[in-house]
Amino acid sequence: MEEVKKEKSQRRRERERESNVKMTREAREKIIKKIKYKATALIGCDGVHSVVARWLGLTTPVNSGRWAVRGLAIFPEGHGLEVDSQQFVTIGKRAAFAALNDKEVYWFLVGQSSKGEDIPHDPETIKKEVISNFAKNFPTSYLRVVQHSDLSTVTWAPLLFRFPWDVILGNLSKGNITVAGDAMHPMTPDLGQGGCSALEDAVVLGRHIGNLIIKNKKLVAGDQVAEALERYVKERKWRVSMLIMGAYLAGWVQQDGSGWFMKFLRDSIFYRHFSSLMSKDRQYDCGKLPCVSSSNNELDNDPRKIY
Numbered sequence: 225m226e227e228v229k230k231e232k233s234q235r236r237r238e239r240e241r242e243s244n245v246k247m248t249r250e251a252r253e254k255i256i257k258k259i260k261y262k263a264t265a266l267i268g269c270d271g272v273h274s275v276v277a278r279w280l281g282l283t284t285p286v287n288s289g290r291w292a293v294r295g296l297a298i299f300p301e302g303h304g305l306e307v308d309s310q311q312f313v314t315i316g317k318r319a320a321f322a323a324l325n326d327k328e329v330y331w332f333l334v335g336q337s338s339k340g341e342d343i344p345h346d347p348e349t350i351k352k353e354v355i356s357n358f359a360k361n362f363p364t365s366y367l368r369v370v371q372h373s374d375l376s377t378v379t380w381a382p383l384l385f386r387f388p389w390d391v392i393l394g395n396l397s398k399g400n401i402t403v404a405g406d407a408m409h410p411m412t413p414d415l416g417q418g419g420c421s422a423l424e425d426a427v428v429l430g431r432h433i434g435n436l437i438i439k440n441k442k443l444v445a446g447d448q449v450a451e452a453l454e455r456y457v458k459e460r461k462w463r464v465s466m467l468i469m470g471a472y473l474a475g476w477v478q479q480d481g482s483g484w485f486m487k488f489l490r491d492s493i494f495y496r497h498f499s500s501l502m503s504k505d506r507q508y509d510c511g512k513l514p515c516v517s518s519s520n521n522e523l524d525n526d527p528r529k530i531y
């Protein structure tokens with residue numbers, strides 16, 4: 225009898241707990257639905273899987289068929305490397321290291337995805353895989369760098385990009401909503417320009433919005449913001465589309481294949497001619513930000529006032 229009573233009260237307590245959880249979740253969802261944010265503009269800087277890009281109707285980034293591992297090696301006593309940076313290329317793999325200072329060295333390895341390949345996500349296993357499998361035939365200088373990795377920095381990622389024509393023809397802004405950085409133009413890392421171009425976006429966007437404020441002598445909203453975002457998109461889309469294309473080609477020619485034709489393309493054409501052209505592209509000048517003194521009395525700088 226005692227046993228049955230105990231069981232009944234336990235079941236009751238469980239039911240109560242479940243209904244509390246349900247109520248809390250329902251209550252939370254109700255609150256979330258009621259929250260509305262009012263913003264002058266929304267800039268989606270939410271990376272390669274951007275929800276804002278999806279909302280704008282941009283295509284999902286595609287897989288380049290390659291992956292990359294990267295990390296930061298720490299040498300508390302100094303790395304003592306003979307050269308500051310070095311690149312290693314072999315069939316289907318490309319790796320490099322670059323010293324950031326006398327104690328820290330950035331490294332990466334790019335490989336090709338083959339069907340069924342299971343890349344680990346745990347940093348310790350990634351590091352072991354690089355040393356004992358992917359880079360096992362690479363020079364000891366490279367393996368030593370990987371060995372010294374700070375595990376919190378070691379990551380693996382498939383290399384995704386958006387087709388350049390989707391950037392040129394897609395809706396990069398709608399009203400007062402737009403995207404910047406990887407959300408707009410995910411690219412393979414072969415030119416080292418993904419993050420740099422995200423910074424360029426910030427400068428160009430800042431200039432268009434800044435000019436709007438200067439012109440109106442106050443913060444404005446509505447059509448004028450939408451037009452400023454359109455001008456930003458117009459200025460950026462060709463530049464970033466060229467970078468996506470250049471990065472893809474650079475990755476393909478440096479890594480894809482070891483036949484005589486690819487070797488000729490890589491060594492006699494790419495490294496001799498195109499790489500210098502591309503390095504010029506890295507010196508791109510995205511212009512300056514407008515300069516307004518905060519003591520400028522002509523501007524009404526109170527951000528709470530939007531007209």
Ligand SMILES: Cc1cc2nc3c(=O)[nH]c(=O)nc-3n(C[C@H](O)[C@H](O)[C@H](O)COP(=O)(O)OP(=O)(O)OC[C@H]3O[C@@H](n4cnc5c(N)ncnc54)[C@H](O)[C@@H]3O)c2cc1C
Binds near residue numbers: 270417
């Ligand atoms: C292997 C590799 C090597 C690279 N090497 C270079 C290089 O040498 N030079 C270079 O310039 N670039 C390089 N890049 C590219 C560079 O890392 C990216 O282009 C850059 O990080 C993009 O910045 P981002 O701010 O647009 O996106 P992210 O850095 O991806 O940041 C997006 C942020 O948004 C957050 N977020 C996502 N979804 C949501 C959401 N729904 N709500 C709120 N927040 C959200 C994320 O948590 C994240 O913090 C490399 C990339 C890879 C993969």
